[in-house]
Structures are given as structure tokens and as C-alpha cells.
Amino acid sequence: MIEIMSSAALCTVQDFGRLTSRQYGVGTAGAMDQLSLAAANIMLGNPENSASIEIPIFPFKVRFTQDCDFSVTGTEGEVSLDNSRLPTWWAYSAKAGQVLTIHQPKKGCRAYLALGGGIDVPIVLGSRSTQLRGEFGGLEGRMLQKGDCLPAIQATDNRPLDFGMTSPLSALAFEQENTIELRVVTAAEYDEYATEAKELFWNNRWKVTPQSNRYGYRLHGTEIRPEKPIETLSHGIVPGVIQIPPGGQPIIQLRDAQPSGGYPKFGTVIEADLWRIGQAAIGKHIVFKEVSLKDAAAAMQQNKRYLDDVKQMISLQEAFV
Template identity: 45%
Template structure:
């Protein structure tokens, strides 16, 4: 069990999402940075899809009521246990009564707290993710509030306790060869031309060539982008069609919307492009006001990035398993 001692709005329980129900209008939800959740869960000995806490408003704090292994991944702020600063992307063991604090990170948007055994809230449609718009899943379908007491699942890794300090090189460093760095403070985001790309003049040049800003009207459903409006060459009426996270639609006002984790299940705006899946976690870590620029990609490049991420996760999984086997042998 953990108790929430400090929180802000929109901090929720999330896992890797509620798959397979978009045909009946149910959004997948899930973590905005799923890679951080996967790595955090591996570090604490959970299945990669176990539920964690997504923190996007800071400061945040929780108190442990039993000995618990935990890891903080995602955002680049330094967590602290009873005031002692810790490393992110590293497994630690907390004792009963200790308090974990997360301060405002310097540049990224979201941190994830993975806990041994996972956050044990009821699964709804196969997922423990919170759907704020639907009011279900997670902790009674709502954000966490001060005083909430949340159960944890059983963890085989509590006894023997894995050594504190089992850590990984964070993805942005380990995968720097496949994820382009910021250019003059602007995040490059790779995308593929969408179904209605041909409707926009000059091969969509106004979309690809300019720098966009993530608007204050953005949330987990979609990032609204501010910039020079783009318009199709002709006005068209479209029937609603299925959309998924990463799809970039252009409403009549001409400022694109990138569908995110709580993406609508259908929509009728023209689709100019789609963010490649492996770049979505970086976009999920971009704050309101961040500048982004779309880079035209290919299916081959998207596949190569996917394979590089898979190798990274597999390496973390294998290393973690090896260390834990050694610890059990020594116990």
C-alpha cells in the first residue's frame, strides 16, 4: 500500500493501454511515455505492462507502508527519498514510512513511478489505465488526490530485495544514434505522410518546413500546434474515420492536432501525416510551449528505429534478470 501525500491535477494510474476496443469507441489511454513505463517495470521486477503512476504536475509525494522496491523513470528531475536525492532510471528499496518526493523536472514533462508488484487497481477491459474522459479505470476513473491509499500487487522481488542501484542508461542517451537531438531548441519528430497529404499544396511543404509550438490547449487527448495555418487546396467534406495515437489531423482553422494517448477513436479532419510510433514517447515528454519540427520519414526508417528500441529493451531485460539471479544465488 502507498499513500499519496502531495499531488497536483492530472496525475494518474497508467499502464501500456487498453487495446482492442477502439471499434466500440473506447480510447486506449495508457502512458504518454510507454518506454519509461516498460523500463521502470523491468527494473523493479514487474511485467512490462504493469500499472505505474504517471506524474505530470509537480511536486508529487507518496508514503510507503511496507518495504517496497521502486524506480522513477521518464522526466529528468531528481527524486528524493526522505530528502535524500536519488537517481532516476535506477531501482531502490524503500522502508515502511519513508516518503518519495518528485520535484519539478528541468525540461521534460512526465515522470513515472514503478512499484514492485505494480499498482493494484481493478482492471477494466484488460487495462488498469485511467480514462479521464470516460471516468473509468485507474483509481476510480479520476486523478490521484492527497490522502488516496493505493494497493500494490505482490512482488517476488521483495525477498530477497534486489540491490539498490540497479540502473540503466536512459533511452535518450543509449539510443542517441537513432533519435535525433534537438536543433536550436526544437525537437525533431519523424512522421510519415498521411492519407490526405496530397490535398495540401506543394507536397505539404508548409507543414514540413515550419517550426510548430505545442499550444496551451493540449492535453493527453491531443497536442494542438500553433504556427502558420495550413489549408488543403480545396474544401472537402469527409466522413469520420478511425484514428490512432500519432495521427496528425488538420481542422478548418489550419493548425494541426497530433492525437496522443487518449486519442479520439474517430474523426473527420484531413490526416496530413502520422508520427512514427517510436517517436511518440519523445513527443509525450515535450512540454506545453515546446517547439517541434516534423521530419519526413520512411517505413524503412521507422522499422529500423523500432528494432533499435527493441534491442535496448531486451538488453535491459537480460541485464536485470542476470543481476537478480546472482542476488538470489547469494541469498
């Protein structure tokens, strides 16, 4: 079990989310960076979908109230276990009474703290994820607070852990001058926009504005306008959908977004790149690259190979522990 010792504003319990409840009007919720969540769990021998803490505010501090294995992924930076400094993307065994501090990251903006077996909160509609809009899931359907206690499903097995791995943040395909590239497939209303508007979309450097959160990222750049006003009924949307409201500034719908909306759908960030959005901080710039559905499927396989490589590396490291 751990006790939250610092202000935990915006920190929540998340797993992969509710993938089969949108037809009931329930958004997915789930980790913004699911690649990092999966990697954190793999290092502990947990199922990849095990619930962990998503941390966007630093420093973040917890106290272990019993012996427990843990790992920290997502951002690149440092953590402290009492007075010992460790890098992130590391798995370790803590003793009861020890204090873990996750410091301000050098790269990325969301860290994930996983515990042995996963965090033990109730399963609601097939997921332990916090749904803030509906106030259910996670811990009482809310953000974590100082003094909250969260149990791990399993305590340490007394097999000392002390190993790490390489963060995928180091391998971002395009991260220059605070710019991140996201691959996009075009969506239903794309052809309602003139060639000039389409070129503006693909050639712009879009800034992530302070109005961005887990519901969606609001971007700022040159306005994108259709050839004539587009009127649509409210329709289904999924995380990654890029909608263009009347103001002409794109919104990327994300994990806590409602499952339907009426703004025109210009494109969709491919699923394999959603973790990159999760690590794009306020003020970062985004560029979009058009890809095909075939490219999108290949990118998902690349993510899978990364996690397979992680599993193989952990197996090799454990052989020498």
C-alpha cells in the same frame, strides 16, 4: 501500498492501454511515454505492461505504508527518499514510513513511478489504465488526489535494490534549442494539399501550445491549407495521427483521443516516436521528418533493442547485488 501526499492534479494510473477496444468507441488511454513505463517495470522484474503512476506535475510526494520496491523513470532529474537524494532512472527498496519526493525534472515532462509487481487496481476492458473521458479504469476512473492509497501487487522480497540505468532522453536524435524531431508517414488526405503547403509543414518549427494535453497536442505555426476545402465523414484515428482542422494548425492525436474524427489526416507520427511526444513539454518546438513505412518498422526494432539492452544491464547488475 503508497499514500499520495501531494496534490496530484493530472496524475493517473496507466499501463499500455486498451489496444483492442476502439471498435466499441473506447479510446486507448495508456502511458504517454510507454518506453519509460516499460523500462521502469523491467528494473523491478515486472511485466513491461504493469500499471504505474504517470506524473506530469511536480513535486510529487508519496509515503510508503509498507516495505516496497520502486523505480522512477521518464524524466531526468532527482528524487528524494526521506533525506537521501537519488537520480531518476533508478530502482530502490523503500521501508514502511519512508517518503518519496519526485522533484522538478531537468529534462522531460512526465515521470513514471512503478511499484513491485505493478499497481493493483481493477482491470477494465483488458487494461488498468485510467480513461478520464469515460471515467473508468485506474483509481475510480479519475485523476489521483491527496490521501489516495494504491496497493502494489507484491511487496519487497527483502532483496535490496540500488541500481540505475541510462535514460533514452539523453539520446534524442534532435533536441537543440528546445526542438524535438518526430518522424512521420503521410496519411490519407496528404495529397489534397499543394506542394507549398506540404513544404510549410515539413519546414516549420511547430510550438506546443498550452491547449495541449493527453487528448492531443495542439501546435502553432504557419497555417497549412488544402487546395480546396476537404469534407470527410468521421473516420477511425489512432494515437499519433496528425489532423489539420479548418484553422490550419495541426493537432497530434494522443492517448486519450477519441477513436474517430473528421478532420483531414495529413500524417501519422510513427509509433516508435510517440514516447518523444510524451516528454515534449508545453512551449517546446517540434519539427517533422517524413519517413517510409520501412523506416517506421526499423525504428520500432531500435526501441526494442533499447529495452533488450536494459534487460541485459539489469541482469548483470542483479548478479552483483
